[in-house]
Amino acid sequence: MNSNTEQKNKFLEYFRQLPIQKLGAESIGVDQDTIINWKKKDKTFSDNVGKAKSEWALKHIKGVHSSEWLLERILRSEFSPLSLVDQRLDEIDKKLSEVEIARISEKTEVPTSDFKYESDN
Numbered sequence: 001m002n003s004n005t006e007q008k009n010k011f012l013e014y015f016r017q018l019p020i021q022k023l024g025a026e027s028i029g030v031d032q033d034t035i036i037n038w039k040k041k042d043k044t045f046s047d048n049v050g051k052a053k054s055e056w057a058l059k060h061i062k063g064v065h066s067s068e069w070l071l072e073r074i075l076r077s078e079f080s081p082l083s084l085v086d087q088r089l090d091e092i093d094k095k096l097s098e099v100e101i102a103r104i105s106e107k108t109e110v111p112t113s114d115f116k117y118e119s120d121n
Helices: 003-017 021-027 032-041 043-061 067-074 084-107
Strands: none
Touching: 003 021, 003 032, 003 043, 021 032, 032 043
16 A cells, blocks of 8 residues: 555544644645645545535534534535625626616617507508
């Protein structure tokens, strides 16, 4: 087994107990970029990391007083509420969409005098 494989296995051992990538990387003496690159280049490793995270969440969700708390902290990207900045950006995006739709509507208005109805013949 090469050194890279040994490091990946040690990372996975740590990550199965606590799925925090930064800490897992530090535990084996590499930075997070190394883990990210391994996941990009090694599908099996990437799949094992995802599986370890999922299994950890399932195992620990039962013993926590607030499952929402746990999910928001460990699986942030999936469960954390939007920050105030994200919420504001969503509002701005919706307003921009409304403005764009109004502008398009104004530009595409066709005068009714351009239409001829069959009864007008």
